[in-house]
Structures are given as C-alpha cells and as structure tokens.
Amino acid sequence: MRRTFILIIIVLQVLNSTAQTNDQEQIRKFYDLALTQGKSYDWLNYLSNQIGGRLSGSVQAEQAVNYTRAELDSLGLDRVWLQPVMVPKWVRGTPEFAYLESKPGYTSNIPICALGGSVATPPGGVKAEVVEVQSLEELETLGQERIKGKIVFFNRPMDPRLLNTFQAYGGAVDQRSSGAAQAARYGAVGVIVRSMNLRLDDYPHTGSTNYGDLPEKDRIPAAAISTNGAEFLSTTLKLNPEVQFYFKLNCKQLEDVQSYNVIGEIRGSTKPEEIMVVGGHLDSWDLGDGAHDDGAGCVQSMEVLRLLKKSGYKPKRTIRVVLFMNEENGLRGGRKYAAEAEQKGEKHVFALESDAGGFTPRGFGFDSSDADFEKIAGWESLFEPYLSDHFIRGGGGADIRPLKKEGMVLAGLRPDSQRYFAHHHAQNDTFEHVNRRELELGAAAMTSLIYLADKYELGSIGN
Structure with missing residues (x-):
C-alpha cells in the first residue's frame, strides 16, 4: 500500500513537472x-x-x-x-485661454484646458477673484459668503509618497469629477482644478467632470490648470489674495x-x-x-x-x-x-x-x-x-x-x-x-x- 502511494506521488510530480515545462515552452x-x-x-x-x-x-x-x-x-x-x-458627443471648440491679473494691465498667461463635459463660459469669458481650497469638504467650511461670485481653485496634489500612482490619483480625482457641481451650489462662477499629474510641467490634464442632477442653468465652467500653473497661482494668491483670474472655454455638449x-x-x-x-x-x-x-x-x-x-x-x-x-x-x-x-x-x-x-x-x-x-x-x-x-x-x-x-x-x-x-x-x-x-x-x-x-x-x- 505504501509503495502504491509513493508511486502515485512520483507520477503526479512527473506530470506536474511535464505540464510546467510545456507551459514554459508555450509562454x-x-x-x-x-x-x-x-x-x-x-x-x-x-x-x-x-x-x-x-x-x-x-x-x-x-x-x-x-x-x-x-x-x-x-x-x-x-x-x-x-x-x-x-455615445455622448462633447466638443472642445477653439483653444481655451486664461490669464492671471495681478493688477490692472499686468497679466500672466496660464495653461488650462476644459474638463470633459464642462459647459462653456459666457462669450466674454469669466473673470473673478479666486478662492483656493484643498478639498470638497472645505467648500462647506467656507460657505456661500466666501465663495459666491468667485472662481474656486481646487489645489490638492496627488500624494507623491504613494508608490502606487493609481492610488495617488484616486485620492485626488474627486475634485476634478465633482468639484464644479459642488462649487456651483455655493454660488461660484467657475472652477479651476489642479491637473492630476505628479510631475511639475506646463501640460493641463483633462478628464470628465460630472454635474450630477444640477440643473443646466446652474452649471458653471470647469477647467484643469497645469501643475506649474497651479503652483504659480497658489503662490501669487498668498502674496495678493485679491488677484483676478480670467478664463474662456468654448466647449459644447451635443446630442x-x-x-x-x-x-x-x-x-x-x-x-x-x-x-x-x-x-x-x-x-x-x-x-x-x-x-x-x-x-x-x-x-x-x-x-x-x-x-x-x-x-x-x-x-x-x-x-x-x-x-x-x-x-x-x-x-x-x-x-x-x-x-x-x-x-x-x-x-x-x-x-x-x-x-x-x-x-x-x-x-x-x-x-x-x-x-x-x-x-x-x-x-x-x-x-x-x-x-x-x-x-x-x-x-x-x-x-x-x-x-x-x-x-x-x-x-x-x-x-x-x-x-x-x-x-x-x-x-x-x-x-x-x-x-x-x-x-x-x-x-x-x-x-x-x-x-x-x-x-x-x-x-x-x-x-
């Protein structure tokens, strides 16, 4: 009986070894x-x-x-x-344009792009003061009094400490996907979102934004700003909180x-x-x-x-x-x-x-x-x-x-x-x-x- 059991074990080992060899060769x-x-x-x-x-x-x-x-x-x-x-058909239209105005006549162009699904700005664009936030929850803390009539600037970066960069992306992307819908509820006139990018460069990164059940008349334009642009805007706001930001989007949602x-x-x-x-x-x-x-x-x-x-x-x-x-x-x-x-x-x-x-x-x-x-x-x-x-x-x-x-x-x-x-x-x-x-x-x-x-x-x- 013992010999039979040992023989079975040996046969199974040989079969497993042969199967693995065949798999190695096929791969x-x-x-x-x-x-x-x-x-x-x-x-x-x-x-x-x-x-x-x-x-x-x-x-x-x-x-x-x-x-x-x-x-x-x-x-x-x-x-x-x-x-x-x-499928939905959203078109970007002519290239977007933005600048930061530190005082009348003194402007710096900023790289932006419309977020997918965004509404356009009015024909003359949007120009307003900027309020910088790090999270969706911070909007509630600030309230309508400090947000109404302003452009909300979401500036939470992807966490560079996370080696799994998709985890870092997941920890920051809510401001892009939901930021415009949430900011609109507090009376913001537009949204600028830091690009989902671990590198500092001049490329704005698009991606979808979702207005949820927000009525079309209440939707506000939303754009991504390059990481270099975000750093520049944030630094400037610390020096002068009353700077004005201007941007113009020409996008449209079709049938x-x-x-x-x-x-x-x-x-x-x-x-x-x-x-x-x-x-x-x-x-x-x-x-x-x-x-x-x-x-x-x-x-x-x-x-x-x-x-x-x-x-x-x-x-x-x-x-x-x-x-x-x-x-x-x-x-x-x-x-x-x-x-x-x-x-x-x-x-x-x-x-x-x-x-x-x-x-x-x-x-x-x-x-x-x-x-x-x-x-x-x-x-x-x-x-x-x-x-x-x-x-x-x-x-x-x-x-x-x-x-x-x-x-x-x-x-x-x-x-x-x-x-x-x-x-x-x-x-x-x-x-x-x-x-x-x-x-x-x-x-x-x-x-x-x-x-x-x-x-x-x-x-x-x-x-």
Missing part, C-alpha cells in the same frame, strides 16, 4: 513571436499618427472603429463584428450619436460557450493622440488573438477581443457589452483589461475567489523570467467591471506606473512616448495569462 513562444514579429506597435502608430485623438462621437473615433475592424478581419478570426452603442464596440473572437474548440474577454478602450481624449490611454491597451488586446493563432494554440474556450467605446466620458461601451451579454445568456468566465499605459509590465491584479487566486499565484514562477510576476488581489478595469458575476475572474495588466500620469489625459499622450519593446512585452504577458486561464479553466463559473 516562451509567445514572447519570441511578440518581440520578433509583433504587430502592436505598427497598429498603434496608425491609430496615433494617422487617426489621432478619438473622443467619443468624433470623426476620429469612427475612423478608429473602421481601422481596427479591418485589422481584426485580416487576422483570420472566426468572427468579427461591430456592436452599436449610443448623442451612434458608435460601436469592435469585437473579434476565436471560437473555443471544446467549451465554446465559455467566453474569455481581453480588451481596452478605443476612445481617448482629444488633446494628444491617446497612445498610452488607451491605444496601447487596444493594440495589445488585438495582439493577444494574433499571437494565439500565430503560435498554433487552439483554445478550449472562446477568446474574444473587445475594443470598448466611450470609457472616458460615459462608459457606454462597457455597459452595452455587459447588458447584451446578459440578454443573450452568454457565460463569461474571465476578462482581462489593459488600461494603464504601454509601459513595462510588472504583473497583474485580480478580482477573484480565494480558490482561483490560489491557482493564479501558482503561475508566478512562469512570469518570473519576464519580470512580470507581481500578482496581487484587486484588479480588472472600468470596461469589464459591468460583466462581473460571482465566480468570474477579472484581471488587469499592471505596467510600471511611475510615468503614466505625466501623460494621462494630456497633450503629451503621444506615440513617441511609447517604447516598442515595453508595449510588446505587455502583449506577450497578456497572451500568456489568457493561455493559462484557458488551459486550466480559471473561473469557477466554468468548473
């Missing part, structure tokens, strides 16, 4: 293909330099839909299609228009009803060309399916790439995809999103059950040779979150984040700031994770 193949025959960088070059910024509802967004659909068609996938979705999610799939060989998604968002802000946010995630996701086919791997489950529309100012694409999947009774077991830039991949974050994460943790050694073995709890992305159900696994690629917010939503989010090798390493890491999740049937929905 090595993905990396070799990505680094020598990769297509992601070329795709990103076209999206960035031939199409440019792809704000929802724009001509460029439509061009991006047509381009990526054609490229997916060329890969010989089992199916490629467009999923209609109605919703029809756009599309772009979808392609490789049908599963043995469990086609179980669906695994990999994706990013095709729309971007309009100041740069959206190379890091999120052109990189889109082309990496497309590359995952290309690498699977090129390597000869035949997935058991259906692998689907989804390029979501309207993540930046509405999340309509992610919600539409999830709603239609629910309506059709589709069984999604795993979803991976890349929406943190095309920088060097460090690992993945996971939203999963304890049992699934234990399985995932066992794969870290396979990613260690590629320095992408930092696996943590907590992951996914905005577009795939509406898909979440009990037993499903959500994952997010985690690239090195230290440079990301120097480009996020700004004019310098451009193709020349993406390193080809870093982008390709991310695509290879994503393909490897998709391969393992398919082979070992990650996601208890499918078990």
